[in-house]
Structures are given as structure tokens and as C-alpha cells.
Amino acid sequence: MSTTTAQTSAAATEPETTEKKPRRTRRRGETSLAGAFVSHGVLTVASLIALFPVLWLVYLSLGPDKDDYLHPGRIWSKMTFDNYAFVLSDTNFFDWLKSSLIVSLGTTVIGVLIAATTGYAVSRMRFPGYRKFMWVLLVTQMFPIAVLIVPMYQILSDLGLIDTYLGLILVYCSTAVPYCAWLLKGYFDTIPFEIDEAGRVDGLTPFGTFARLILPLAKPGLAVAAFYSFITAFGEVAFATTFLLDDEKYTLAVGLQSFVSEHDAQRNLMAATAVLIAIPVSLFFYLVQKNLVTGLTAGGTKG
Amino acid sequence: MTVAIDRATGKRRGDRAPRPGLGQRLKNSYQKHWYAYAMIAPVIVVLGILVLYPLAYGLYLTLTDANSLNTARTIGVNEIEATYKFIGFDNYADILWGDTSYDRFWSHFIWTIVWTAACVVLHYSIGLGLALLLNQKLRGRTLYRLVLVLPWAVPTFVTVFGWRFMLADGGIINSALETLHLPAPLWLEDTFWQRFAAIMVNTWCGVPFMMVSLLGGLQSIDASLYEAAEMDGASAWQRFRYVTLPGLRTVSSTVVLLGIIWTFNQFAVIFLLFGNTAPDAQILVTWAYYLGFGQQPRDFAQSAAYGILLLGILIVFTSFYRRWLNRNEQQLAI
Numbered sequence: 001m002s003t004t005t006a007q008t009s010a011a012a013t014e015p016e017t018t019e020k021k022p023r024r025t026r027r028r029g030e031t032s033l034a035g036a037f038v039s040h041g042v043l044t045v046a047s048l049i050a051l052f053p054v055l056w057l058v059y060l061s062l063g064p065d066k067d068d069y070l071h072p073g074r075i076w077s078k079m080t081f082d083n084y085a086f087v088l089s090d091t092n093f094f095d096w097l098k099s100s101l102i103v104s105l106g107t108t109v110i111g112v113l114i115a116a117t118t119g120y121a122v123s124r125m126r127f128p129g130y131r132k133f134m135w136v137l138l139v140t141q142m143f144p145i146a147v148l149i150v151p152m153y154q155i156l157s158d159l160g161l162i163d164t165y166l167g168l169i170l171v172y173c174s175t176a177v178p179y180c181a182w183l184l185k186g187y188f189d190t191i192p193f194e195i196d197e198a199g200r201v202d203g204l205t206p207f208g209t210f211a212r213l214i215l216p217l218a219k220p221g222l223a224v225a226a227f228y229s230f231i232t233a234f235g236e237v238a239f240a241t242t243f244l245l246d247d248e249k250y251t252l253a254v255g256l257q258s259f260v261s262e263h264d265a266q267r268n269l270m271a272a273t274a275v276l277i278a279i280p281v282s283l284f285f286y287l288v289q290k291n292l293v294t295g296l297t298a299g300g301t302k303g
Numbered sequence: 304m305t306v307a308i309d310r311a312t313g314k315r316r317g318d319r320a321p322r323p324g325l326g327q328r329l330k331n332s333y334q335k336h337w338y339a340y341a342m343i344a345p346v347i348v349v350l351g352i353l354v355l356y357p358l359a360y361g362l363y364l365t366l367t368d369a370n371s372l373n374t375a376r377t378i379g380v381n382e383i384e385a386t387y388k389f390i391g392f393d394n395y396a397d398i399l400w401g402d403t404s405y406d407r408f409w410s411h412f413i414w415t416i417v418w419t420a421a422c423v424v425l426h427y428s429i430g431l432g433l434a435l436l437l438n439q440k441l442r443g444r445t446l447y448r449l450v451l452v453l454p455w456a457v458p459t460f461v462t463v464f465g466w467r468f469m470l471a472d473g474g475i476i477n478s479a480l481e482t483l484h485l486p487a488p489l490w491l492e493d494t495f496w497q498r499f500a501a502i503m504v505n506t507w508c509g510v511p512f513m514m515v516s517l518l519g520g521l522q523s524i525d526a527s528l529y530e531a532a533e534m535d536g537a538s539a540w541q542r543f544r545y546v547t548l549p550g551l552r553t554v555s556s557t558v559v560l561l562g563i564i565w566t567f568n569q570f571a572v573i574f575l576l577f578g579n580t581a582p583d584a585q586i587l588v589t590w591a592y593y594l595g596f597g598q599q600p601r602d603f604a605q606s607a608a609y610g611i612l613l614l615g616i617l618i619v620f621t622s623f624y625r626r627w628l629n630r631n632e633q634q635l636a637i
């Protein structure tokens with residue numbers, strides 16, 4: 001008995017002794033100096049790795065010659081913006097930009113418009129076939145491009161839609177629509193049911209509740225779905241490479257590849273174009289990324 | 304047996320009325336659920352036209368010997384009728400156990416599994432590590448976060464070309480390795496190094512998504528749990544093992560599934576990194592694309608059959624994954 005009291009008293013005095021040296025007591029959430037040092041070190045290295053390929057692309061885009069990427073040291077002395085001037089004035093850059101915007105915006109608008117009511121329905125209502133429908137939505141999102149590319153190519157050829165924007169938009173909608181529906185369901189789930197009930201009590205139909213109450217509240221969710229379909233369509237490579245034939249109709253993802261062909265590789269121009277694409281897209285991404293992340297993980301973080 | 308009386312209608316519940324006929328049930332169901340069906344109708348129509356019909360058509364193509372020489376096509380003003388014929392399951396048999404099926408399918412299959420596993424493990428562990436570091440009170444945390452998200456912010460089709468310049472023979476990576484007197488591998492020519500480079504580039508592209516999702520998960524863990532753990536004398540490792548990891552479970556199971564599906568289907572990285580030059584580094588998706596569109600004559604039937612097989616693999620895997628989660632009483636957030 002006496003030993004236990006001795007122990008507890010020792011344990012009780014210990015924090016007091018450490019408290020005299022405030023450096024040594026750590027409060028929760030604070031790290032020791034060495035810990036902070038290591039954290040900063042690791043994060044700095046990781047940041048450099050994340051940054052370097054992009055910075056390297058920017059640096060190479062300043063070299064005037066197409067083989068400068070092999071002799072990066074020489075670029076310092078002859079840095080120039082000629083590549084950018086050339087890309088903007090003498091290539092199809094603006095045509096590609098236009099195609100990319102038409103296709104991505106088309107996909108986004110159709111995807112969000114069509115998916116909105118469905119997202120609401122699967123968030124609020126349970127109906128026979130609900131689970132099967134959700135399963136279909138999930139499965140469609142994981143279609144590898146190889147499943148649809150061949151039949152789509154045949155069907156679009158029959159319809160004369162190869163090498164048209166509409167054809168490409170339709171193909172992209174096959175993934176964008178289920179994806180938006182799924183994403184929007186996640187967002188609608190976070191809007192309290194009481195709002196719907198209040199609307200119903202006041203005599204709104206389910207459509208009225210959706211259009212007048214929920215839709216205005218769901219603007220951030222709609223924005224996330226729109227942004228995500230936009231980014232996906234903008235960066236898609238396989239379908240765009242296969243279905244667009246005319247080099248004025250290329251999207252940026254296809255146009256960028258066209259700098260490197262079997263005969264010639266204009267890498268300096270390619271790097272400049274890559275930078276021209278990367279800057280606006282990444283700026284846009286940073287503006288909305290906070291919403292994007294909460295939108296994507298909303299379902300997950302709710303637990 | 305308890306017999307409840309519905310207060311509004313005064314009807315006795317419990318003793319069930321005889322089950323109404325099929326027509327009546329359909330009518331009831333229609334009256335009760337027509338709002339829901341009207342709301343999901345647009346998506347059903349779109350999926351029917353854009354997914355189901357092509358899928359059925361693709362399935363039919365896999366049972367034929369269609370290629371670019373015998374499908375309907377227009378050359379100038381001449382329209383040529385399709386002449387391909389029905390050959391049953393020969394395509395699948397040929398892919399799975401025909402001559403040289405190892406070189407054509409199984410080697411790519413094994414490589415796809417290795418690729419998916421390696422990429423997802425790297426994505427997840429690096430992403431989790433960085434998320435844990437960023438979840439501390441640290442000066443410059445926002446800046447680190449912004450920089451680390453960069454690979455996600457820049458479109459993949461742009462960054463892959465950046466990597467291609469770096470990995471090229473005589474590019475910056477090999478120059479750096481030579482200055483350090485290390486062997487400089489042929490990243491874009493040698494099979495092993497092609498695969499290594501592909502995993503490296505994809506890891507670089509995929510970590511930010513994991514990091515950001517897991518950081519969101521970390522921040523949603525209740526701080527009082529850590530407080531309680533610390534009161535109980537849990538060490539840093541124990542807190543990580545018994546508070547952090549269980550707290551991340553929902554987010555983790557979701558992002559891991561997404562990661563597996565995305566990596567399995569990853570087209571852009573391998574296609575843009577190697578083009579058609581690396582037959583051995585092609586995963587199944589890019590290989591199927593190569594069969595259907597990268598060679599002459601284009602073998603549509605085999606390409607579509609690969610697609611169906613891929614979809615089958617993914618569906619089977621996802622079903623098992625969900626069942627496994629359900630057994631561990633977890634829910635998928637997506």
C-alpha cells in the first residue's frame with residue numbers, strides 16, 4: 001500500500017518538474033524542434049519533386065532550338081520568348097483552344113443539367129430498383145476506355161459524327177453524366193431533409209422543392225460537378241486522339257502531341273504550348289480546388 | 304401477434320390484406336414513385352443511348368471477326384458494305400488460351416496487376432505521409448500544400464511531356480545520374496526501365512489527390528479522441544495506429560478503390576510517355592487501344608474483346624471489394 005502511494009506521488013511531481021522548463025513540455029499539436037526540422041525537410045524535398053518537372057518545362061520552353069532540351073546549360077545565355085510568339089501566331093493554338101473549350105463546356109453543361117434531377121432523386125427517394133440503379137451508376141464510371149471506344153467509333157462513323165465536336169461531347173457524356181449524378185448525390189445528402197419537408201408542407205411538389213429550394217442551396221455542389229466534368233473532358237486523350245482527324249479541330253490534348261511526329265520533333269514549341277495550357281488551367285484549378293476537395297470527400301468525411 | 308390500428312384511417316394493420324395482383328402493384332408503385340422515376344429518366348435515357356447501346360454493340364462485335372478491312376466504310380464516293388461474320392467466342396478463346404496468348408494477353412495482364420498494385424501502394428503511402436506532415440501546426444503549411452497539389456493542377460497530358468523531356472536519353476535525369484557516376488538507364492527504351500518510369504510518372508501524378516483526400520479525412524477526426532488517447536498514455540505510434548488509421552477508414556476505402564480503378568484504367572500516362580514504341584510496357588487498356596487503333600489493319604473485334612474482359616475484371620474486383628468492406632462493417636463513401 002505504501003509503495004503505491006509513493007509511486008503516485010512521484011508521478012504527480014514529475015509534470016511539475018518538467019513544467020519549469022517550458023521548452024520540454026509539448027502541448028498537443030506542437031512538435032519538437034527536431035520534429036519540425038524533419039517535417040520541413042521532407043516537405044521541402046517533396047515540394048521540389050512536385051515542382052521540378054513543371055519548372056523544367058517552363059525553362060525548356062525558353063530555349064530557341066528544338067534540341068536545347070539535351071543541352072539545358074546553353075539556354076541561359078540565349079533565353080527568348082520566340083517560341084511563345086511562334087506558337088501564338090503561326091500554329092493552330094487558338095483553334096485547338098476553341099475546340100477544347102467547346103467540347104469541355106458542352107460536356108459540362110449537358111452533364112450537369114441531365115444529372116441534377118437524378119442526383120436529387122437518388123439522394124431523397126427510395127424506389128424499386130434503387131440499388132440496381134446506383135450499381136449501374138457506379139459501374140459506368142469505371143468503364144475502361146477500351147470498352148466503348150470501338151463500338152463508339154463504329155456508331156459515330158455510321159452517323160457521320162466522327163471528327164465533329166458533337167460526337168466527342170456525346171462520348172464524354174457517357175462518363176460525365178453518371179459521374180455528375182454520383183457527385184451531386186453526395187452533395188444533396190449534406191442538405192438537411194427538413195428543408196424538403198418544409199417545402200412539402202407548404203404545398204410544393206417534389207419538382208418544386210427541388211427547383212426552388214434545393215437547387216439554389218446546391219450551387220457549390222453543382223460548381224464542383226461542373227468543374228470536374230470540365231477538367232476530365234479537357235484532359236481526355238484517348239477518344240480525342242482517335243475521333244478527331246482534322247488538325248484544326250484538335251483539342252489541346254491532341255494538338256500538343258502533333259508537335260512530335262515520326263519525322264520531326266519541335267520540342268521547344270511543344271514546351272511553350274504546354275506552358276500556355278498549364279498556366280490558365282492550373283490557376284483555375286487553384287481557384288476552385290478547395291471546393292473540389294470538399295465536394296469529392298464530402299461523403300467520406302461525414303463518416 | 305400485435306395488431307396495430309392506424310390512427311388516421313382506422314384500418315387494422317398487422318393482419319395483412321391479401322397481396323394485390325401484379326397490375327395493382329404496378330399501379331401503386333407507379334403512383335407512389337413516379338416522381339422519382341421522372342427525375343431519373345433523363346439519366347436512364349442518356350445511359351441507355353450512350354452506354355448500353357454501344358456496350359451491346361461492342362459485345363456483338365467481340366463475337367465477330369470485324370477489323371478495319373471488313374467493316375462498312377466509305378472510300379471517296381464508294382460505300383463498302385460490312386463483310387465481317389459471326390465467329391462466336393473465338394476471340395475470347397484466342398485471347399485467353401490461343402497461340403502466343405502469353406505474350407499478347409497474360410504478360411500484359413501480370414504487368415497491369417503489378418502496375419496497379421505498385422502505383423496505388425505508392426500513391427497511398429506517400430499521400431498519407433504528406434497528409435500527416437501537413438496536418439501539423441507548421442509554418443508555411445499553406446504554401447507547401449499549394450505546391451504539392453501542383454501535379455494534380457496541371458493537366459496530365461502536359462506534365463507527361465515534361466517527364467518525357469527529362470527522361471529522354473541525354474535529358475536532365477540521365478545527365479544528373481552521370482555527373483554522380485551512377486548508371487544512366489535507357490528510360491524510354493529498355494523494358495524494365497520503361498515500366499519503372501511509367502510507375503514513377505504515375506506516382507508523381509497521383510499522389511496529390513490521395514494527399515488532399517486523406518488530409519480532409521485527418522482533419523475530420525475528432526481532436527478529443529487524441530486528447531483521450533494521450534490521457535491514457537498512448538505513444539505517438541499507438542495514437543496513429545488506434546486513432547488515426549481507424550478514423551481514416553471510410554476515406555481510405557473509398558480513395559483506394561478509386562485509385563485502383565483509375566490506375567487500372569490509366570491511359571494517358573503510358574500512351575503519351577511511350578506512344579507505340581513500347582509493346583512490353585503497355586498495360587491492358589493501352590494494349591487494347593493499340594490493337595484497335597494503333598496498328599494496321601485495325602483489329603476491332605479483339606480490341607473490343609479486351610475491353611469487355613477489362614470491364615469484367617473491374618466488376619468482379621469491385622464486387623469483392625464491397626463485399627469485403629461489408630463484412631468488416633464499413634461503408635463505401637462513394
